[in-house]
Amino acid sequence: MEAEDLQEELTCPICLDFFNDPVSIECGHNFCRRCLRRSWTPADGLFLCPECRQPSSPAALRPNWALARLTEKARRRQQGPVPPGLCGRHWEPLRLFCEDDQRPVCLVCRESQEHQDHAMAPVDEAFESYREKLLMTQCSLTAKMKKAMHLQDMEVKNATEWKDKMKNQKLRFSAEFTKLHDFLAEEEQLFLQKLSKEEEETKKKRTENTLQLHQIITSLKKLILEVEEKSQSSILELLQNPKDLLTRSENQDVNYSLEVLEVKTLCHIPLMKEMLKRFEVAISAAEDTGHPHLVFSQEGRV
Structure with missing residues (x-):
C-alpha cells in the first residue's frame, strides 16, 4: 500500500x-x-x-x-520486468483494448490525454472478436491458396501444350524450307530466328508468370502461417495490433490472368513462280491449315 x-x-x-x-x-x-x-x-x-x-x-x-x-x-x-498482464507504465491490469493504438491498456491509460478520444473495448470482447476475424481470414487465405495452386497447375499444362505447338511448328517450318533449301536458305534462317526470338520472349514471359505465381503462393503461405500463429497465441499476444495482419490478409489477392500461349510466328512463303520457273513451281494454299504448300512438277518429284 x-x-x-x-x-x-x-x-x-x-x-x-x-x-x-x-x-x-x-x-x-x-x-x-x-x-x-x-x-x-x-x-x-x-x-x-x-x-x-x-x-x-x-x-x-x-x-x-x-x-x-x-x-x-x-x-x-x-x-x-513488467509482470504479464500489467501495464508497463502504470502497473495496472490490462483490462481494455485500444482500437486506435491496437494494443491492450489499463484503466489509468484510458483516463490519460493520450487515449482521451480513443475507442475502447474490454480485453475479453476484443480477443473473441479479433480471434473470430483471424480464423475467417485464415479460411479466406486458404481458398486463395487453392486458387493460386490451381492456376499454377493450369500454367504447367498450358506450357506443355505450348511446347508441343512449338515443336510441331518447327517441324512444319523445316519441312517447308527443306523443299526450297537451295533457294530459300536465307529465308529459312530468317524465320527460324524470328521463331527463336518468339520462343525466348515466351519463355521469358513464362518465367515471369511462374515467378509471379510463386510470389503469390509464398506470400499466401507466409500470411497463413502468421494468421495461424496469431490465432493460437495468448490474449495479449493476439491483441498486439491484430488489425494490421487482417488488413494485409484482406489486401492479398491472386491478381493473375492466365494467358493461353500461342505461336505467333507463321511461315508465309512468298510467290516463287518467277524465281523457280525451271522447276515449274505451282503454289497452292492449304485451306485446312492456312499454310502454303509448294508442289514441284520436276520429273520424279511431287
Whole structure:
C-alpha cells in the first residue's frame, strides 16, 4: 500500500503519469511543466490551477527538484520486468483494448490525454472478436491458396501444350524450307530466328508468370502461417495490433490472368513462280491449315 501511495504522490494530475520536469505553482500543487502549459488559458496574466482553480502567475512557476529526484528514483525501480498482464507504465491490469493504438491498456491509460478520444473495448470482447476475424481470414487465405495452386497447375499444362505447338511448328517450318533449301536458305534462317526470338520472349514471359505465381503462393503461405500463429497465441499476444495482419490478409489477392500461349510466328512463303520457273513451281494454299504448300512438277518429284 505504501508503494501505491508513493506512486500516486509522484503522478501528475493532468497526464496521470510520473512527473516529467515537475513545477510548483502558488497554491502548492505540482504538475509537469509541459502539461501545465498545455492546459492553462491565461487571463489578465493569470491562470487557474487545474486542481483547486486558484489563480496563479506564470512567473510564480518554480522547479521542484526534490520531487523530480524522487520521481526518477521511483521510475528506475519500476524499470524491471513488467509482470504479464500489467501495464508497463502504470502497473495496472490490462483490462481494455485500444482500437486506435491496437494494443491492450489499463484503466489509468484510458483516463490519460493520450487515449482521451480513443475507442475502447474490454480485453475479453476484443480477443473473441479479433480471434473470430483471424480464423475467417485464415479460411479466406486458404481458398486463395487453392486458387493460386490451381492456376499454377493450369500454367504447367498450358506450357506443355505450348511446347508441343512449338515443336510441331518447327517441324512444319523445316519441312517447308527443306523443299526450297537451295533457294530459300536465307529465308529459312530468317524465320527460324524470328521463331527463336518468339520462343525466348515466351519463355521469358513464362518465367515471369511462374515467378509471379510463386510470389503469390509464398506470400499466401507466409500470411497463413502468421494468421495461424496469431490465432493460437495468448490474449495479449493476439491483441498486439491484430488489425494490421487482417488488413494485409484482406489486401492479398491472386491478381493473375492466365494467358493461353500461342505461336505467333507463321511461315508465309512468298510467290516463287518467277524465281523457280525451271522447276515449274505451282503454289497452292492449304485451306485446312492456312499454310502454303509448294508442289514441284520436276520429273520424279511431287
